[in-house]
Amino acid sequence: MPVKPKLGQNFLHDVQATQRIAASLGDLSGRTVVEIGPGRGAITASLAARAAHVIAVELDPVLAARLRTEFPSDRVTVVGQDVLHFDFAAAAQAAGQRLLVAGNLPYGITSQILLKLAASHAALDRAILMVQREVADRVTASPSSRDYGLLSVTVQIFGPAESLFTLPPSAFSPPPDVYSTVFRWRFAPRFAELGVEEAPFLRFVRQVFAQKRKTLANNLRTAGLQPPVIVTALERTAIDSHARAEALSIETLAALFNHLKAQQDSV
Ligand code: SAM
Numbered sequence: 001m002p003v004k005p006k007l008g009q010n011f012l013h014d015v016q017a018t019q020r021i022a023a024s025l026g027d028l029s030g031r032t033v034v035e036i037g038p039g040r041g042a043i044t045a046s047l048a049a050r051a052a053h054v055i056a057v058e059l060d061p062v063l064a065a066r067l068r069t070e071f072p073s074d075r076v077t078v079v080g081q082d083v084l085h086f087d088f089a090a091a092a093q094a095a096g097q098r099l100l101v102a103g104n105l106p107y108g109i110t111s112q113i114l115l116k117l118a119a120s121h122a123a124l125d126r127a128i129l130m131v132q133r134e135v136a137d138r139v140t141a142s143p144s145s146r147d148y149g150l151l152s153v154t155v156q157i158f159g160p161a162e163s164l165f166t167l168p169p170s171a172f173s174p175p176p177d178v179y180s181t182v183f184r185w186r187f188a189p190r191f192a193e194l195g196v197e198e199a200p201f202l203r204f205v206r207q208v209f210a211q212k213r214k215t216l217a218n219n220l221r222t223a224g225l226q227p228p229v230i231v232t233a234l235e236r237t238a239i240d241s242h243a244r245a246e247a248l249s250i251e252t253l254a255a256l257f258n259h260l261k262a263q264q265d266s267v
Helices: 014-024 042-048 061-070 087-095 108-120 134-141 149-156 197-210 214-223 227-236 250-265
Strands: 032-036 054-056 076-080 099-104 124-132 160-168 182-187
Touching: 014 042, 014 099, 014 124, 014 160, 014 182, 032 042, 032 087, 042 099, 061 076, 076 149, 087 099, 108 124, 108 134, 108 149, 108 197, 124 134, 134 149, 134 160, 134 182, 149 197, 149 250, 197 214, 197 250, 227 250
Parallel strands: 032 054, 032 099, 054 076, 099 124
Antiparallel strands: 124 182, 160 182
C-alpha cells in the first residue's frame, strides 16, 4: 500500500513504544479514547486491549477501511474524517465522560491539532501525543528557557504538559527526518484561577509574543497601547521595562493583562 507523505504517514513499528504510549495514558478501564491518525493500527491495538472504547479518527479512506477489517469489534469505532473537524464535545457527551486522547500526530498539522484540542478542552481529560521533538520542547518549556514562547503558553494555559520519552527516526517506517517525542497534556484550564477571560487573554498572549526580537513594551505599543499605560502596568507588576515576553511566567502575563485591563476599564 503506497505511503502518502502529505498526510504525515510515518508508521510506528517499535512495538514496545506503542505499548508505552498506551500505558502512559494511565488506567483505561471503562474509558473512551480518541486516537488521532491511527494509520495501520499500531497504537490502536494497544489502546483497544486496555480501554472500553477506542474512536479511531483517520483521514485516509484506504487506511480507515483497512482498520475496520482489522478491528471488527464494537470496542473500536473507525471514523473516516479529518480530526480538525471531529466533534470532541459530541463524542464526550455520547460517552458520558471526558475523553482521553492518543496519537502519533501527522506532523504537518501539529499546531492546528493542538489548537483544536485546546478549543475542545471541556470534553477532554488528558492526552498522550507524539510530535516532532523540537515541538515537544517548545510545548513543555519553562519561562526564560530557549524554547519558551507562544506555543508553550498557549498549551500550558490549558493544563500542564510534560515530555515523556523520545524516539529515533528508525522507530518509524518510512523514517522521518526528525526525532519524535511523546508528551502528556492534562486538561485543567487556568483562566478562572488567574482571573482572566479566555479569548481576550489568548489575544493578549499572541500580541506580546508577536515579534520575538522586540521587547514586551514594544510589542504592546505595536498592539496599540499607549506608552504611559504600558509603563504603569510594567511598574505595578514589577516587570523590567526591557523584558521580553519569553521571560514571563503565565502568572506574570496574567497579572500584566489584568493591570492593563484595569487601566483601560477606568478610562
Ligand atoms: N498511528 C499510526 C502509527 O503510529 O503508526 C500512524 C501515525 S502517522 C504519523 C499519522 C496518521 O494520521 C496517518 O495515518 C495519516 O493518514 C493520518 N492523518 C493525517 N492527517 C489527518 C487528519 N487531518 N485527520 C485524521 N488523520 C490524519
